[in-house]
Structure formats: structure tokens, C-alpha cells
Amino acid sequence: MTDVIRLGPELALLIAAGLIVLMDIALPVSREAARTKRALGFALALAGVAGSIGWSAVLIAADEQGEAFSGTLVVDDFSLFFNFLLAGITGMIVLASADLLARTRFHAEYLALVLASATGMMLMAGAVDLIAIFVALELQSICLYVLVGFLKDSRSAEASLKYLLLGAVSTALTLYGMAYLFGLSGATGLRDIAEFVSASGGDSGTRAALVLATVFLAAGLGFKMAVVPFQMWVPDVYQGAPTPVTAYLSVASKAAGFAVVMRIFLVALGEGLISSDWATMFAVIAAVSMTAGNLMALVQTDIKRMLGYSSIAQAGTFLIGLAAVAAQDPQLLLGASSVVFFLGAYAFTNLGAFIAVIAISQKIASDEIADYAGVAKRSPWLAAGLAACLISLTGIPPTAGFIAKVYVFNAAVQADLVWLALIGVLNGVVSAYYYLRVVLNMYAQEPASEETFQPSLSLGVAMAIAVAGMFLIGIYPNPLIQASESAAAVFG
Amino acid sequence: MLPEWGQVGFLLLLALLFPIGGIGFSWLLGRLGIRPERPDRVKEDTYECGVETEGTAWVQFNFRYYYFALLFVIFDVEAVFLYPWAVSPQRLAVAGFVEVLTFVAILFIGLAYAWRKKALEWL
Amino acid sequence: MIPINDFLVLSAILFSLGMYGVLARRSAVLILMSVELMLQAVSINFITFAVYLSPEQFTGVIFALFVITVAAAEVGLALAIILRLYRNKQTANVDEADIMKW
Numbered sequence: 017m018t019d020v021i022r023l024g025p026e027l028a029l030l031i032a033a034g035l036i037v038l039m040d041i042a043l044p045v046s047r048e049a050a051r052t053k054r055a056l057g058f059a060l061a062l063a064g065v066a067g068s069i070g071w072s073a074v075l076i077a078a079d080e081q082g083e084a085f086s087g088t089l090v091v092d093d094f095s096l097f098f099n100f101l102l103a104g105i106t107g108m109i110v111l112a113s114a115d116l117l118a119r120t121r122f123h124a125e126y127l128a129l130v131l132a133s134a135t136g137m138m139l140m141a142g143a144v145d146l147i148a149i150f151v152a153l154e155l156q157s158i159c160l161y162v163l164v165g166f167l168k169d170s171r172s173a174e175a176s177l178k179y180l181l182l183g184a185v186s187t188a189l190t191l192y193g194m195a196y197l198f199g200l201s202g203a204t205g206l207r208d209i210a211e212f213v214s215a216s217g218g219d220s221g222t223r224a225a226l227v228l229a230t231v232f233l234a235a236g237l238g239f240k241m242a243v244v245p246f247q248m249w250v251p252d253v254y255q256g257a258p259t260p261v262t263a264y265l266s267v268a269s270k271a272a273g274f275a276v277v278m279r280i281f282l283v284a285l286g287e288g289l290i291s292s293d294w295a296t297m298f299a300v301i302a303a304v305s306m307t308a309g310n311l312m313a314l315v316q317t318d319i320k321r322m323l324g325y326s327s328i329a330q331a332g333t334f335l336i337g338l339a340a341v342a343a344q345d346p347q348l349l350l351g352a353s354s355v356v357f358f359l360g361a362y363a364f365t366n367l368g369a370f371i372a373v374i375a376i377s378q379k380i381a382s383d384e385i386a387d388y389a390g391v392a393k394r395s396p397w398l399a400a401g402l403a404a405c406l407i408s409l410t411g412i413p414p415t416a417g418f419i420a421k422v423y424v425f426n427a428a429v430q431a432d433l434v435w436l437a438l439i440g441v442l443n444g445v446v447s448a449y450y451y452l453r454v455v456l457n458m459y460a461q462e463p464a465s466e467e468t469f470q471p472s473l474s475l476g477v478a479m480a481i482a483v484a485g486m487f488l489i490g491i492y493p494n495p496l497i498q499a500s501e502s503a504a505a506v507f508g
Numbered sequence: 509m510l511p512e513w514g515q516v517g518f519l520l521l522l523a524l525l526f527p528i529g530g531i532g533f534s535w536l537l538g539r540l541g542i543r544p545e546r547p548d549r550v551k552e553d554t555y556e557c558g559v560e561t562e563g564t565a566w567v568q569f570n571f572r573y574y575y576f577a578l579l580f581v582i583f584d585v586e587a588v589f590l591y592p593w594a595v596s597p598q599r600l601a602v603a604g605f606v607e608v609l610t611f612v613a614i615l616f617i618g619l620a621y622a623w624r625k626k627a628l629e630w631l
Numbered sequence: 632m633i634p635i636n637d638f639l640v641l642s643a644i645l646f647s648l649g650m651y652g653v654l655a656r657r658s659a660v661l662i663l664m665s666v667e668l669m670l671q672a673v674s675i676n677f678i679t680f681a682v683y684l685s686p687e688q689f690t691g692v693i694f695a696l697f698v699i700t701v702a703a704a705e706v707g708l709a710l711a712i713i714l715r716l717y718r719n720k721q722t723a724n725v726d727e728a729d730i731m732k733w
Binding site: 150158165173174177184191194202204 | 646649650653659662663666669670672673676677679680684685690691693694697698701704705708709712713715716719720725
């Protein structure tokens with residue numbers, strides 16, 4: 017029974033998803049019923065998210081931590097942090113999807129898939145066994161493949177196909193790495209693998225095989241994190257997918273991907289000998305991702321594509337934190353906690369930006385940056401929100417993005433990676449160009465029409481939460497810093 | 509290594525010999541003039557359980573087959589998880605039984621969904 | 632007993648063939664088959680390790696079971712998406728799926 021209690025946050029989402037599907041089957045098919053179904057599905061989804069958050073809070077209050085299901089899952093500060101983060105993101109995405117749902121027949125499917133993939137993501141953060149990690153990864157990915165192809169147009173189908181084929185290849189690569197880890201250590205538990213690595217990782221033959229497995233794992237998981245050179249799916253998928261799904265991909269899926277990477281690399285492969293190999297690898301990937309992402313973002317004309325490339329650059333910035341993880345314990349914690357903090361800060365910022373894009377783009381019926389001209393005159397609040405989020409993405413105070421960048425660069429400098437921090441700062445300057453171009457476009461240009469518009473209620477609420485959270489973290493970051501430090505302490 | 513695989517190799521040899529021998533013997537009889545050879549259209553036709561063939565094999569299948577194929581693949585493969593439980597239900601006790609019931613219930617929701625969405629009907 | 636290396640080499644060859652197929656093929660269906668080849672290569676690896684290194688445990692075999700079921704789900708979904716693309720564009724070739732380009 018303890019097992020089930022510890023699985024509570026995931027179960028709440030899964031049960032909500034199941035109920036939504038059952039509700040869809042049970043109610044009759046008619047126009048009036050469709051409206052009830054939509055409202056009911058919406059309520060059930062939000063109830064599931066609330067239940068999940070509530071259960072996580074209960075787990076904290078009852079201090080119910082430890083392993084579950086014979087050591088395949090674990091409840092600790094790290095997984096609880098991600099439970100809150102992912103459930104919060106899912107709730108925001110459900111709110112942001114209201115306008116999309118009004119235009120489609122498949123409400124139940126959409127909501128159930130969002131909740132199921134959120135379950136997968138939470139399991140990714142909590143899994144400490146290779147089998148569980150693999151199943152969680154796939155639960156998340158397969159739901160997302162469907163969500164990306166949710167629209168009826170061929171652009172959405174094309175995005176979905178590209179995402180699926182590349183995702184399947186990345187799964188195969190990850191699995192190949194896992195197979196060798198399993199073959200070398202004879203175990204699938206991350207702790208057991210860690211024991212093996214520290215016992216016989218010094219042997220040169222074993223070490224070569226371990227490095228091979230590490231490279232395969234990093235390649236496969238690189239797709240999920242969307243870092244160069246595994247980023248080619250990002251712009252197409254971001255552009256083709258429905259915008260709420262794009263936001264979901266760029267925030268939740270990325271956070272869960274980093275959670276898995278931190279679990280595998282810091283727990284199983286954290287032993288000094290091996291970690292010195294992958295720390296350098298991550299440093300190089302981080303530098304290339306930031307530079308390539310930002311340079312490509314400069315020339316984009318579609319705002320979703322631009323945010324896609326910028327998310328590649330952001331992923332590179334996260335990786336700085338991982339690269340900063342050195343053998344010594346205090347630095348390990350600083351690097352890890354900087355990544356966790358950045359993921360939290362980035363979630364609010366990016367969600368805010370995407371929600372604003374959803375609201376604006378559906379009114380002006382275009383994703384082109386040029387068509388954002390003069391939006392500030394037509395919808396001052398939305399324009400202000402989007403501008404604030406873009407400023408936060410650039411890393412200008414007093415926003416969450418500024419604190420997050422300072423935190424990560426500090427970790428890099430502490431770990432003697434000054435060159436990496438310098439590249440990061442330079443990239444921040446480059447990124448200012450394309451972020452602020454959008455802001456300038458909205459404020460300095462003349463609008464195409466004088467008609468003003470407002471976002472729908474649920475979009476407005478989601479937007480307000482995101483922007484408020486972003487400024488709150490920017491002005492008073494201590495609670496989140498403490499939370500991410502205690503989450504990172506799991507790896508100590 | 510060889511003795512272990514020898515049996516498989518022997519079987520392979522036998523399996524090859526059987527059809528080659530039959531066809532070869534028939535060909536030999538034909539060459540010697542013992543076997544009569546009077547081809548006609550029906551004899552030359554592709555053998556398909558005795559039914560007359562119609563058109564080529566390269567036709568586009570009705571894509572409704574796809575729904576059935578898909579459902580079959582999914583449910584067929586998911587059934588694989590029942591085997592590990594089925595071989596030791598005693599040892600897995602009540603907890604195992606509940607888990608299997610949960611699993612089947614989730615599959616059943618999927619089936620009910622497909623049914624309700626008319627994926628099981630030949631429209 | 633056949634040396635374990637034979638199986639690992641077999642799996643590596645299958646995996647590389649699959650990778651080649653993914654990179655070289657144009658038809659989405661053939662790419663999908665190549666991906667399956669890669670996944671089955673991994674399954675061979677898992678079962679080999681399970682049989683040779685820890686025959687008293689079934690971890691590797693169970694891992695292979697999960698790989699198989701997930702692969703089935705993925706193929707079902709991929710075929711559905713290819714079908715959708717085919718209805719929209721009358722082709723299943725990935726290099727003709729090029730509405731979005733950088």
C-alpha cells in the first residue's frame with residue numbers, strides 16, 4: 017500500500033485521464049452533449065492536476081519519502097520538486113488549450129493525452145531503474161507524438177511524423193546505451209550501476225565500454241533535451257504543432273528530459289572517473305547549442321520557429337550547469353541545483369511567452385513576427401506580458417531569467433569553466449537582438465488595424481500566473497533557490 | 509559448437525532436399541520423356557487454393573483493414589504481459605492479481621473507446 | 632556454448648543496418664522498418680546479457696518484453712500518422728514532406 021501512496025501524484029493524473037475517456041464514452045454523441053463533455057473534461061483535467069499537487073503536498077507534510085515498487089521508483093526532494101513543477105505546467109497548458117479545444121471535436125482525447133504524458137514526465141523524474149525510466153520516457157513521448165499531430169492540416173501531420181521518426185531513433189540509441197550499462201553491471205537499478213561503476217570503472221576495458229554506453233545514452237537523451245547536434249526536429253515540430261502543445265514540449269518535456277539526464281548521469285555515472293569524461297562532452301555540447309541556437313534564431317520570421325531555436329539555446333544554457341558538475345561534492349550540488357532552478361524559472365517565462373503567442377496569433381491569424389507590428393496598441397496587456405517574458409528570456413533584471421542565468425554562470429565559474437560562462441554571456445547579448453526585435457515590432461510599429469482584442473478568460477488567467485511567477489522569482493528568488501538546493505541535495 | 513548446431517544443420521539439409529528432390533525428379537522424368545507435358549491456361553495459372561485468380565497482387569487494400577490490424581497488434585502484444593503473471597500467480601499473491609486486473613481494466617477502457625468510436629465496425 | 636561476442640556483434644551489425652536504413656531511405660514506412668530493426672537489435676542485446684551474465688534473473692528478458700510492446704505501440708501510431716500524411720499529400724516519402732524548411 018505504501019507503494020500506491022507514494023505513486024499518488026502520478027496516479028491522480030492517470031485516473032483523471034481515464035475518467036475523461038470514460039466520460040467521453042459514456043455520454044451520448046450530440047451537439048449539446050459535446051458542450052457538457054468539454055466543460056466536464058476541462059474540470060476533470062484541472063481536478064486531476066489539483067489532486068496531484070495536493071497529494072505531493074501531503075507526501076511532503078507526512079514526510080513520506082523513500083523507494084516504491086521494489087526500488088524502481090523513488091519519492092525524494094528531487095522527484096517532489098518535479099511533481100510540483102510538472103503538475104503546475106500541465107495545469108497551465110490545460111488552461112491555455114481552452115481556445116484550441118473550442119475548435120476541435122476531440123476534447124477528451126486531447127486532455128487525456130496531455131494528462132497521460134504528464135504522468136510519464138513525473139515518472140521520468142521519479143524513476144531510478146532503467147526499465148522504469150524507459151517506460152516513462154515512452155509514455156511521455158508517444159502521447160506527445162499524437163498531440164503534435166493533433167491538427168488536421170498537413171503541416172501538423174508532417175511535424176508529427178518527423179518528431180516520431182527521430183524520436184524512435186533516439187529511443188533506440190538510448191536503449192542501446194542502456195543495454196550496455198545493463199550488460200556491464202548486470203543490474204538495472206541506478207544505485208547498483210553506480211556501485212559497479214565505482215568498483216570497477218577504473219579498469220581500462222570496462223571504462224571504454226562505459227564511455228561507449230554513455231555516448232549512446234547522451235545521444236538518445238540529447239533528442240529529448242533538444243541540444244545540438246540532435247536539434248533538427250525542434251523548429252519543424254515547434255512550428256507545426258498546435259501552439260499549446262509547442263509550449264508543453266518546450267517547457268515540460270524539456271524539464272522531464274533534464275530530470276532523467278540528471279538521474280542517470282549524476283547517480284549512475286557520477287563516479288569521478290567517468291564523470292570527468294561526460295562533463296567535458298556536456299561543456300562542448302552546451303557551447304555549440306547556445307551558439308547555433310541563437311545564430312539560427314536571428315534569421316527566423318516565424319515566432320514559433322524563433323522560440324524553437326531560442327529553446328535550443330536555452331537547453332545549451334541548462335547544460336552549462338550539468339557540465340559544471342565536477343567530482344567534488346559542493347560543486348556538484350551547485351551545478352545540479354542551478355539546472356533545477358533554471359528549469360523552474362524557465363517554465364514560467366517560456367509559458368508566459370507561448371501563452372501570449374497563442375492569444376495574439378489566433379487574433380491576427382498569423383505566426384509571422386512582421387504581423388506582430390503594433391500589437392501594443394491593439395492589446396496593451398498581452399503585448400506587455402509578451403515583452404516581459406522576452407526580456408526575461410534575454411536575462412535582464414528584475415526577471416526570473418536574470419537570476420537563473422547568474423546562478424548557472426556562477427556554477428560554471430566555480431567549476432573553472434570560465435570560458436563556458438563567457439560564451440554564455442556573449443550569447444545572451446546575441447539573443448537580445450532577436451528577442452527585443454519582437455518587442456520593438458510590437459511597440460514602435462504602426463498596427464495593421466485599429467481593432468483591439470482581449471484574450472479569453474482562461475488564457476488571461478494562465479498568462480497572469482506565468483508573468484506574476486516570473487517577476488516573483490526575479491525579485492524574491494530565495495524560496496525557489498532553497499527548493500532547488502534541497503532537490504539537488506539528493507545527489508550529494 | 510559444431511555438435512550442437514549439427515542437428516539444426518541436418519534438419520536444414522533435409523528441408524532443402526525434400527522440395528529440390530521432388531522438383532528435380534519431375535524435371536528429370538520430363539527430360540526422359542516419361543512424364544507427359546501438355547500445358548494449358550488453367551495449369552499455368554497461379555495456384556490459389558483452387559480458386560481462379562483475378563487481377564494482380566498489387567492492388568491497394570481497403571484502409572479499413574488498418575484499424576483491425578492496429579487493434580490486433582496492440583492487444584496481441586499487450587497480452588504478453590499476462591504471461592509472466594500467469595506462470596506464477598500463487599507467488600505473486602493478491603497484489604499481483606490486483607495489478608493484472610488494473611492492467612486489463614486499462615486495456616478494456618481502450619477497447620471500449622475503440623468500440624464506441626466505431627473502429628470495430630465495417631462502415 | 633557460443634561465445635557472447637558473436638551475439639553482440641550480430642546485434643551491432645543489425646543496429647548499424649537499421650541506422651543506415653534510417654539515414655538512406657526515403658519512404659517513411661521503410662524508415663519505420665529500419666527503426667524496428669534497431670529496436671530488435673537492442674532486444675537481442677538484452678536477452679544475450681540476461682542469458683549469459685545473470686541466468687538466474689529475468690531482468691534482461693523483461694526489459695526486452697517492454698521494448699517489444701513499446702515498439703508495437705510506436706509502429707501503430709507511426710502508421711496512423713503516415714496514413715494521415717498520405718491522405719493530405721498523396722505521398723509517404725519523407726523528403727516530399729517539406730512544407731517547413733529553415
